[in-house]
Amino acid sequence: MKKIGVIGGLGWPSTIDYYRLLCQKTNAYFADQGLPKPLPAPPIVLESLDMSVTRKLRGTAGDDASWQGFESVFRQCFQRLRDAGAEFGLIASNTPHARLKGIVRGLDLPVLSILDATAQAVCRLGARRVLVLGTTVTMHSTMYPEVLAAQGVETVPKLPDAEIAALGRIIDEDLYQGAVGDADQFILTLCARYAGADDVVCLGCTELSLAFPEHQDDESFVCEGISFLNTTVAHVEAALVKSGIPVRR
């Protein structure tokens, strides 16, 4: 298997989800091959950044130069992971992907984007239109609309600022500290308001799938009649394929 370099900590609860899924799915693959226990686990090097630091480095929308400090922290982290033997990298979080182009500039490590992994999963589901839910940065960014449009998939127009802010508070106050609270109910209410009957709801923050613990291992699932896409699982499965482990879909 290729060694996987992971930038984690953004937040730590979903980093655990990535690590667990990478290990469990690798174990499962080798169990199917009849290998003895303890089963092989994937080679991973992971650096956990501190969100309370990276957040202060955020720049201003529309001002690329203001994001240089933020991008540089991620680029340097990928360089350390590469020096530690990582053969490709991933960021275990959606939000920093808004700056992925700047992060990978001049970097000699391939980085597997959660946006691409999610867009491929959306296509597998045959979705025509997607409601993306995520942090305030993700909701105000064009990153998902652009990558989905390239696949011929529409996105639901931007939600009202008050809804985006309320979702951001739930992510910041509860999910990033490992508490689930009523996040699932809030998400389901948003979906009832803004998702059409045939839309797929993309949980475009890796913490959001933690609000549906019974579906934490499912790339897609239906809850109260709504079709969800779990971006953590989509990203992990793409990473396993890139690492050399065929994933059952």
Place this chain on the structure above:
Amino acid sequence: MKKIGVIGGLGWPSTIDYYRLLCQKTNAYFADQGLPKPLPAPPIVLESLDMSVTRKLRGTAGDDASWQGFESVFRQCFQRLRDAGAEFGLIASNTPHARLKGIVRGLDLPVLSILDATAQAVCRLGARRVLVLGTTVTMHSTMYPEVLAAQGVETVPKLPDAEIAALGRIIDEDLYQGAVGDADQFILTLCARYAGADDVVCLGCTELSLAFPEHQDDESFVCEGISFLNTTVAHVEAALVKSGIPVRR
């Protein structure tokens, strides 16, 4: 905080426990200080080794030279973690500590031993005698008896080989793959057979505390009248103190 270098994957379920505890206890400390959310998390660089590989590198008891390949894999991993900025290291597992002296030979990174962290926790509990439970390597090694004797603490004489082998099978077959099964009942039966009324039982394999999920956050706990010591929590709390976070005991 000092950056913590963790060798994980041995096995991956307890690596998750280490990472979660490091992050949750750091979050809790900064919440007490009144810091805003998302709360600061610790700087961690973690490399996850594959136990199905390291196990094949094990040498023979009493033949130091035969362990060179095993020790070298851990030493090189610590060197990569140091190069990635780790200011001290730890192995998120008891078993490789049987070879810790060889692993750290020539290494310019301080390593925080789970044996020392556990011996200090045993002293805090005021224990006079300890029953150590762990993998077959740990149960046949003198590492715990030696470090405890240095603190004036006795250890229960070595268990019969058949009991050691049965415990080893539960760790290999279930716990290392993230399954708990009846591990708690097996451990409680062993304790009833071999631990005296005043003995403390040291869960000297970081996977064993996963068999008591309601006590996963407790350095020590009582279950069915037996006093247990959770070596994962003892090690994590010592790491946090070394990193600069005072831990409430």
